[in-house]
Amino acid sequence: MITLFSGTVIGLDALPVTVEIDLNNGLPTFEIVGLAGMAVRESRERVRAAINNSGFNFPMKKIIVNLAPAAIKKEGTLFDLPIALGILANLGYIQPTRLKEFIIAGELSLAGEVRPVNGMLSLAELATKLGKKMLVPAANSKEAASGNKQVYGVKNLLEAVNFLKGEISLKVIKPQSYHFEQEQPNWHNIKGQQVAKRMLMIAACGHHHCLLMGAPGTGKTLLANSVKNLLTPLTLPEAIEVTKIYSMAGLLQPNSGLVTTRPVRSPHHTITQVGLVGGGNPIQPGEITLASHGVLILDEMLEFSNQALQALREPLEAGYVSIVRANQRIKFPAKFLLVATANPCPCGFFGDDKQECRCQIQQIRNYQKKLLGPLLDRIDLFTFLPNLDSDDYQKTENSTDIILPITEKNGLMTDQEVQSIKLTGECQQFLLKAQKRLNLSARGYYKTIKIAKTISEIEQASSIELPHLAEALQYRWENLNLVNV
16 A cells, blocks of 8 residues: 645645555456545546556456545545555555655646646645655646745656656756836826825825715726725735636646735626635635735626625624535635725716706615614715816826825734723814714724825824824715615
């Protein structure tokens, strides 16, 4: 019996899997046990054809492959390569002790080529933790090198065998250098809307979720799409987590290393709750996870299903989403910045000073009903975009004049951290009066302080002052033109 090592990816974490392969005399069969999924069971035919087409003879024996621990379900095609190498080791082509040095993963074609698989960076981190090298598809080698210092990439099964036999040498894949440059916001095509631009800068600098509401043609979508250029570059830990997410979801291009730009996801309003939040069988990340450490743009937010929108409430607050099934629980990161846009009514012109709204009050109430209190309370910043004046079209804005200050991600602060912020007596009295006048919830009270802290950092003030609190309150949803909240 031959033993070698691979892994399986659950969520963003990889767990070790021991691959045990036993060949015995008897009726020729090929069985895979150990709670193997459909793709794993189908590997029998891929492995058989790959071994034969690589110049070896597939053994006419009773073959049993056990994937341990058997209590964890195994999905995907990454076990093709370790199973094939284990069979060949049983036939004497490879020394068993040599196999045990590696975590091995890769899909096989019928011709014996080694194809890339999902979740390679998570497997690389597992190999580092276990003190093992990696033998992976060449197309996954750059990705794996970001998590392991001893990565060897192979293009086909024969090359893998010759490498393990010592007949050829392969270079250790070096990780890519890490360097990012921040882009400038492209606002010169967006006329006017200075309040909205100011609000979006606050949102981007402090990681505050925001909603832009206004009539069609006021620039909501253009402004929302510009936010990505206001964000600071990815840090190395963030880049690693984003890469793990996209690798697990199968969205990385072959021969690519770390993701170098913050993700921007803009799903269509017909998306389901599972597509937005995650789920399915097997469980896959949704758009909120794919947008983690980046921007989630919900254009025409009120056109999304109420079920999908209400499912955002916990991830907006917690920064992660837990998906629970009968025998599985997976926790995905969801540290996204929400930038939403919405028309105030079905026709879009409720509250417009230039065009009359054609909707009845009940239609407007039904349309705005999706903005229920708990969801609104989790969004930090709001503004209503007015129509542009004729003078606005003549003005030009030089985006190079925009200075992007480096601030803390105050929107991610906990309530305990907010309570530790010291306000002057004057600021406390002002905020208490505002809390009573606007009937702020505890969450709204703390969010006002978080936003004021971001504004104070933008203004390079040493502490929160009255103008900072006043501006923070200016972006409360109570200032929107809503009829049913």
